[in-house]
Amino acid sequence: MARRYKNVLPGFPLTLGYTLVYLSLVILIPLTAVFIKAADLSPSQFWAVVSAPRVVASYKVSFGLSLAAAAINSVFGLMLAWSLVRYSFPGKKLIDALVDLPFALPTAVAGIALTALYAGNGWLGRFLETPGVKLAALWLRLGGSAETAEYLAGFGVKVAYTPLGILVALIFIGLPFVVRTVQPILEDLDTELEEAAASLGARRWQTFRHVLLPILLPALLTGFALAFARAVGEYGSVIFIAGNIPMVSEITPLMIITKLEQYDYVGATAVAAVMLLLSFVLLLLVNILQAWTSRRIRRGR
Template identity: 60%
Template structure:
């Protein structure tokens, strides 16, 4: 009929939004709400004494510090790896590109055992570092290395498509106008990559906070020193202290959400500035 609005093959906005909200509620919102409801069984004094316990605070410090440091390292070297894979051609490029995804496919427990075997005092690398006074396994350094291993693909796979879509003519024009290549990278290339780089960092950071399998072996699990928060939550669950476990998890969830929200705001502002320029 003339003038009638054409019908879409896919469902309309209302139906799509309904399915989206239903799916998110079942998969994300309801499980998260259960954390809040279970924690509500504790009084405020019980909740506060649980989450401010010295052992709990130490686990937060270990988890957040190592995840943040691993995210920073991955942001730098993930950008470098993505740059090499996109901008250069060399023998074995496809093999290296495939190896980037190995932490996704490898069971985290296998990764943890392998890293512990390598960096233990009697391991291949640990035996070299031990006489130098560098202890990797059973220390925060080992935890950071494990989180770097599992978080690297997030940065590489986030930055790589943006690099592939970037127009080289802009860089060439900047060089022809007299800008040094390093200056071109800082002023032209990096601002375009920064939103994707922040996203990769946020994903690696969030994965690192909740990582358990690859860390539990190499950390040594020493309370107040190398004990991570996910392990402490598991310990609470094994003791049937479900309210205490959810209280610790709630703090971890809130702090993680605030960090991700801050990163998303920075990303939004950078995108807005790029569009306005």
């Protein structure tokens, strides 16, 4: 570092200045407003609002399902990205474009479409909710006992208007994030690495676990974090499929809207502040984890 490296863009003070001003205008000032408004409440009032049983139940739904959706997307998004990068097949361009669709679709449209699909009378819902009944009929026709048939008839999964429906919606909107963050890394990844591993006698699982995964992990974590963040803030698509039953399927953004509709600005911002804090802590954790994994790879190399 003897000579100052000449950058294409103007120097550090200007760059940092821009960064801070921009960040302040776009993110920090609006977020501060949330906290200032929430500060209208005394600490005990604040606590009463944000720890009300319904609100706490909504945190569990929102954060729990968002984490689950992001985790599921991480697994299947990786598989999708893998097949898009590694194989060529007819219609690949089309599938590649389809991945972005949840980005572009107004979320309300997604919500309505998913609800229509998974409701008890929808294309998928009708098979999911009452497969047991058909199974029981079949069992009886085969000469099975009535008790077993009755037991079988109880099988079925309700998706729309249950937390499971929320999960489906969150998976839908979160998928592109994982695929699009993992894809470029996979494209840069030489097949030679795998060949080398194979020639050194690694099994396929070992190659994946010890060669590929460590390289992919930082990108995968980024995708996970993005999908999670998007899912936590999602309102439009979830609201149609959730059923919105208190203590069961109410998401935190709905609690905020509910408070606003009752002219309770302060209560709404209090819940929003908690949501922001929780999201920030979780994202920070993911970022730390990501930094740690990428350091480990660099060291490994």
